[in-house]
Amino acid sequence: MRNTWLAVGIVVGALLVAGGVESERPVVRPALQSADELEALERSMVSALDVDAQARVAEGYLLSGQSGLAIATIESAPAIVQSAPRIQDIYARALAHQGRAADALLVEERLLAQCEHAACPPWIIASASRRATLLAGLVHRGVDDEREEPEHSWVVYKQSARVAHIGAEP
Numbered sequence: 001m002r003n004t005w006l007a008v009g010i011v012v013g014a015l016l017v018a019g020g021v022e023s024e025r026p027v028v029r030p031a032l033q034s035a036d037e038l039e040a041l042e043r044s045m046v047s048a049l050d051v052d053a054q055a056r057v058a059e060g061y062l063l064s065g066q067s068g069l070a071i072a073t074i075e076s077a078p079a080i081v082q083s084a085p086r087i088q089d090i091y092a093r094a095l096a097h098q099g100r101a102a103d104a105l106l107v108e109e110r111l112l113a114q115c116e117h118a119a120c121p122p123w124i125i126a127s128a129s130r131r132a133t134l135l136a137g138l139v140h141r142g143v144d145d146e147r148e149e150p151e152h153s154w155v156v157y158k159q160s161a162r163v164a165h166i167g168a169e170p
Contacts, residue, residue: 051084058090067097085111085120089127096135105135 054077061070074082074091081087088111095104111128114120 070094108132
């Protein structure tokens with residue numbers, strides 16, 4: 001019996017030592033973008049209505065896994081900045097990462113409609129079209145957060161990957 005308690009004590013001790021103490025983690029992962037770079041971008045974003053600065057900050061948040069901060073950055077921006085195609089593209093991606101597929105689909109559809117009447121970079125049109133197809137499939141299946149229903153998400157992804165949009169209307 002004494003050996004059993006000794007073994008239990010050793011296992012518990014080993015687990016405590018192996019677990020260690022949790023330390024602070026930076027909001028922005030340094031591998032993607034340093035906190036200093038992001039801070040400089042935030043300062044430039046506040047000082048001017050710079051769409052590129054807003055986009056870099058929001059995308060920096062999004063790439064570092066902070067989609068909520070990306071959404072907050074975009075939603076707090078002036079309307080003229082929010083309506084920029086690049087900002088709308090990042091906004092839709094952030095909403096999708098937050099598990100809000102229906103909202104992201106509305107943003108993508110609004111972006112595609114905007115690009116019909118204004119000059120948008122081809123990569124934004126291609127990205128928005130592809131993502132809108134995927135999001136429409138998710139919404140059609142009743143999936144708002146792809147992480148909660150990975151099986152349905154995978155089926156929708158495979159189906160949307162088969163859709164081909166060839167050429168453009170003259």
